[in-house]
Amino acid sequence: MSQERYYVPASSIWPIMGALSLFLIAFGAGHYVPQATQGKDGFGGWLMLAGFTTLVLMCFGWFGTVIHESMKGLYSAQMDRSFRQGMSWFIFSEVMFFGAFFGALFYARIFAVPWLGGASNNIFTHELLWPDFSGTWPVATTPGGKSTEIMPWQGIPLINTLILLSSSVTVHLAHISLEKNQRLALKLWLGLTIVLGASFLYMQGHEYIHAYTEMGLKLNAGIYGNTFFMLTGFHGLHVTLGTLMLTIMWLRILKGHFSPHKHFGFMAASWYWHFVDVVWLCLFTFVYVL
Template sequence: MKNEYEKYYVPAQSPWPIIGAVGLFFIAVGSGLSIMQMGKEASSGVYLLLAGIAVIIYMLFGWFKNVIDESMSGLYSKQLDISFRQGMAWFILSEVMFFFAFFGALFYARMLSVPWLGGADNNAMTHEVLWNGFEAVWPLLTTPSGETTQAMGWQGLPLINTLILLTSSVTVHFAHVALEKNKRAQLKIFMVLTVLLGVGFLTLQVEEYIHAYQELGLTLESGIYGNTFFMLTGFHGLHVTLGTIMLFVVMLRIFKGHLSANNHFAFLAAAWYWHFVDVVWLCLFMFVYVI
């Protein structure tokens, strides 16, 4: 019996990876300059940061369009679908390690650095060498310059955002069930709800940052506590933004009649990523806000 082989589509060289790299470079440099130029008007770092974000969004929609066109043209096979799944799994794993590094920085500061500076393990580097009134407690609400800040509580906006993300995980699951059962009306409703919940989370996070800066005095200049707070919540916010864009694109495809019960990896990829973002937020909520 003659073996049958599936075709394996190899796309032409794409400009999107290098465009994405340029966008990430702008974001990295722009973020650094923004911090260095904090407090100055018309910061060039802010403009570079916004330009990088715009380039990344342009890259995402352009790359998604190419992949969608190839998929709808019937160029993909079952073998390529397996490659997509493996690629998405490795991508999420790399994101897990990304957040491990930042949580590691938080735990290092809380569990090792601060106690050590307070004289733990017979260390001579005590508060007497640092500044008057130094206490080895977390969060550190006083900076070496003597400025004070307030900690962000877990009640209010952080708790509401936690409930929003947990609800969005439920709605995207129900959307998946509806897709597999070919219930298109329910699928559309749950996808719209999920996207709206993602937008709602980001909106409330902006309000939280405004509250932190204007009312709590909690800024990027608020020592190690402010640094780790904005680093973790900010990078998570970027991931929520990416996940919301992915879900939005999938929602548009669903309204155009794309995806079926037997062929919907685009939906699965966005759902996997969204569940990952939710789990990260639960860890962040516990270790940054509550504990």
């Protein structure tokens, strides 16, 4: 019995560019956040921008290489299973990523803030560090006296929730259309999903402008401002990446790629989009509502 053929790709520059982009994003964010918190200008933001730019270039280049190899018929069923396992582990790593930030939020809300407010007979630390502190969440005043408004869940956050829920339905309908080989419906439903993703990002940008200019809600607005922008900002980054992935899938569909029985590239992008939607529901519940 002959063994199944497994394609081994040639050496590529894309993994190195991917690692470099993530390093620039992490290193830049590590400097940008404290600089922004203190109201200072620095190089952190530029490094983050360079990292995001490199990441986009890497995605286009690497996606193009994989698409070319797939269309040439170089991939076997074993390679397809490898892609499925790789995408599954990637989404799992993203779950752990957001789990860390949600864990920080829960620790601050459940343990740190009540403790600083005098809970568990912690009167000495409370009176010494911040006598006027009230151990309730969200914390709207910093030790330095800066105050901020709390972002309500009504308005833009609720609209964005409806947008993402709708996009989860449209991408599922696009998947069903692909399995039934209904190409026109596939293009329309997937195109609508991309529009909804872009609309979400536009609304979030408008929310950030409103928070900074009118509410006093900034990165230096204490633990509440920090957790708010870290969670919503990283989620917005993931929505951007997901929208980019779906756009590439849509362009491939326009070129006639994918069939009812061979379309894992589309499935991987839809898996990622559903993951982004679930994260937002958790974020909307624990950051905005509760």
